Amino acid sequence: MLGTTANSFADEVNVYSGRQEALIKPLLDEFTERTNIKVNLVTGKGDALISRLSSEGELSPADLILMADAGRLVRANKMGLTQSIESAVILQRVPQALRASNNHWIALTKRARPIMYVKGKVDPVSISSVQDLGDESLKGQICIRSSSNIYNQSMLASMIMLNGENETREWAKGVVKNFARTPKGGDRDQIKAIVAGECNFAVANTYYLGGMLASQDDETREIAEQVGVIWPDQEGQGTHVNVSGAAITKYAQNKDEAQMLLSFMLEEASQRWYAEVNHEYPIIEGVKWSDELTSLGKFKAQSIDLERMGELNAQALKLMDQAGWR
Numbered sequence: 167m168l169g170t171t172a173n174s175f176a177d178e179v180n181v182y183s184g185r186q187e188a189l190i191k192p193l194l195d196e197f198t199e200r201t202n203i204k205v206n207l208v209t210g211k212g213d214a215l216i217s218r219l220s221s222e223g224e225l226s227p228a229d230l231i232l233m234a235d236a237g238r239l240v241r242a243n244k245m246g247l248t249q250s251i252e253s254a255v256i257l258q259r260v261p262q263a264l265r266a267s268n269n270h271w272i273a274l275t276k277r278a279r280p281i282m283y284v285k286g287k288v289d290p291v292s293i294s295s296v297q298d299l300g301d302e303s304l305k306g307q308i309c310i311r312s313s314s315n316i317y318n319q320s321m322l323a324s325m326i327m328l329n330g331e332n333e334t335r336e337w338a339k340g341v342v343k344n345f346a347r348t349p350k351g352g353d354r355d356q357i358k359a360i361v362a363g364e365c366n367f368a369v370a371n372t373y374y375l376g377g378m379l380a381s382q383d384d385e386t387r388e389i390a391e392q393v394g395v396i397w398p399d400q401e402g403q404g405t406h407v408n409v410s411g412a413a414i415t416k417y418a419q420n421k422d423e424a425q426m427l428l429s430f431m432l433e434e435a436s437q438r439w440y441a442e443v444n445h446e447y448p449i450i451e452g453v454k455w456s457d458e459l460t461s462l463g464k465f466k467a468q469s470i471d472l473e474r475m476g477e478l479n480a481q482a483l484k485l486m487d488q489a490g491w492r
């Protein structure tokens with residue numbers, strides 16, 4: 167462009183990130199150092215960034231979006247805001263189950279949503295399946311966040327796929343009856359609530375506990391160290407797993423650069439760093455987990471179609487509403 171000679175970067179890529187800057191910036195800086203491609207980062211809430219992308223239309227500066235739930239990536243794809251990723255390197259690295267069937271999005275990390283309890287206080291043997299959370303013997307014992315939360319929507323969407331709508335609705339009704347309190351706060355708050363004695367069991371994503379275990383704050387670490395993880399459904403369907411991932415926008419001006427950035431994020435060293443800092447599971451097999459995640463143990467994960475799960479998010483929300491899950 168005329169008059170922009172002051173820019174020392176030949177190329178750039180514009181990223182809308184639903185992930186916090188601290189969790190991604192060092193990786194982006196390393197990419198810039200290696201390629202001389204400048205990364206312009208806009209961070210915000212995932213849903214707000216999708217709305218922004220949608221209203222900006224063809225004029226959107228965004229080339230790449232980073233989102234922390236398959237449901238949001240699926241939605242962006244359905245809304246026509248994305249385009250197919252064509253780089254052979256990327257498509258070879260990302261297993262088919264971890265990307266859209268039309269290659270409009272890819273996963274970058276995985277996260278699990280197990281059940282947590284306080285070690286020595288509760289007998290974890292009383293729960294072996296997520297189904298047990300709906301059992302009347304657990305009345306008043308469960309802390310879980312609200313139905314407006316996309317992680318819960320995705321979890322119930324996966325249950326609809328595996329068990330059908332009616333069974334999932336009945337289960338949700340049972341869980342609502344077992345609430346220790348009206349849902350409030352985020353996953354970290356549910357973890358804190360079991361340690362505070364407000365409830366016996368919490369449902370939360372692994373990286374929240376991982377992050378608390380690695381916290382610089384002594385109090386946070388002391389809370390997290392009391393928490394044990396129950397990996398539900400190890401004999402059957404496996405524990406619910408979701409992904410964080412990325413998509414290239416439909417009107418990306420810098421598609422090549424966006425694909426270069428994604429390839430970079432899929433390299434072993436990047437996967438290791440990204441997963442380590444976020445306490446998520448890398449999507450590339452063989453990449454080492456963070457010490458905190460390793461301490462939570464290995465588990466059998468659900469094997470489900472993430473795309474279908476994302477499509478069922480709205481239905482899952484409706485079902486939670488019918489069950490009185492606010």
Ligand code: FE
Binds near residue numbers: 371
């Ligand atoms: Fe989160």
